[in-house]
Amino acid sequence: MTAVHPDHWPAPTASDPVEAGVTVPGSKSVTNRALVLAALASEPGWLRRPLRSRDSSLMAQGLRALGVGIEETVSSSSSAADGTGEAWRVIPAGLHGPATVDVGNAGTVMRFLPPVATLAAGDIRFDGDPRSYERPLHGVIDALRALGARIDDEGRGSLPLTVYGGGALEGGTVEVDASSSSQFISALLLSAPRFNQGLELRHTGRTLPSLPHIRMTVDMLRAAGAQVTTPEDSGEPNVWRVAPSALLGRDLTVEPDLSNAQPFLAAALITGGRVTIPDWPEHTTQPGDALREIFTAMGGSCELTHKGLTLTGTGAVHGIDIDLSEVGELTPGIAAVAALADSPSTLRGVAHLRLHETDRLAALTKEINGLGGDVTETADGLHIRPRPLHGGVFHTYDDHRMATAGAVIGLAVEGVEVENVATTAKTLPDFPAMWAAMLGERA
Structure with a gap:
């Protein structure tokens, strides 16, 4: 039996379609x-x-x-x-x-x-x-x-x-x-x-x-x-x-963080399952709302009701050619899904991601390719050609969205170990427990 490094989190593999409701913390x-x-x-x-x-x-x-x-x-x-x-x-x-x-x-x-x-x-x-x-x-x-x-x-x-x-x-x-x-x-x-x-x-x-x-x-x-x-x-x-003015004190209820809902919605898409995110707002300025359109184009179907947003996977995951300049923070999760798709993807308009928590374009290219993928970094994004992936360590570079991207790939690829999954606490506390609960497992 191969020893697991204490800083490496064995990403769970989904043996069945995911069926879950996931309450996402505030934005x-x-x-x-x-x-x-x-x-x-x-x-x-x-x-x-x-x-x-x-x-x-x-x-x-x-x-x-x-x-x-x-x-x-x-x-x-x-x-x-x-x-x-x-x-x-x-x-x-x-x-x-x-x-x-x-x-x-x-x-x-x-x-x-x-x-x-x-x-x-x-x-x-x-x-x-x-x-x-x-x-x-x-x-x-x-x-x-x-x-x-x-x-x-x-x-x-x-x-x-x-x-x-x-x-x-x-x-x-x-x-x-x-x-x-x-x-x-x-x-x-x-x-x-x-x-x-x-x-x-x-x-x-x-x-x-x-x-x-x-x-x-x-x-x-x-x-x-x-x-x-x-x-x-x-x-x-x-x-x-x-204009110069006084600001009012407000009583504000924070919306769920729609970008942090991405890995859970991706789980439904990849496994052909169904995930519901309660309290998804009907109208919002959050970039994560674009996931409804993006994941529909990649093979899922979305329904927004009083219960929240439900994404249902169809068993097929398609590649996508898309400009993500307005929603760049979604790139790592989309790249993870694209690496598991049935056709190539081109993600454009995100050169600025080189200056985020880490150089996300270089990091995604290195880590997906390290699992057997075929990702090419372009001037302003990534070109992803799906290939059969294998297990290995998925490094995160202290970047929370790299960690959740590794977890998404791990759903479909056995043996993926996410380095420093604790970095998800930057915006999504208790992610491993939430992920395990979604899969019906114990953390």
């Missing part, structure tokens, strides 16, 4: 935006069913370091591990330093909190995991400087850095190249109502990835009382305006 993207907006509001607010994960905990800890009160409660009537009984009460306060913020490797924390820190009185230092030093932050740093902030990053355009908060920021007009991350734009828009002059932001790059996340930011700002003008409103391409 990381919504949770972390809501925490920032609540911290900048003029009155306390509630955040119900938030995601409790490493990324959201880092956001909450960072805001607490700046003086914001965040009280966590759990309903006595709920023992669910999915967070459905949890609520966070956010109590705004005078932002202040000195403080140190640990961003981990969370893009939302490293990009959303420096603009907040410019509104604090005192010095705020930002640091994080080694990989965070390699992720681009120049768009936020340069823009904040242009708007009047004092920031010391020793010329790197990345972490670590110190924001010398003056208690306010003048704001005004700024140009940003957000080609490498739409979070540059969201980061500035979220704090803009608190800038003295508000903000007029113009994106100057050739491309702009992940537009749904910017739409999410705008919708949440408006729900909090901000006045936001978008390119669609004004007819001016790539220009957003936010």
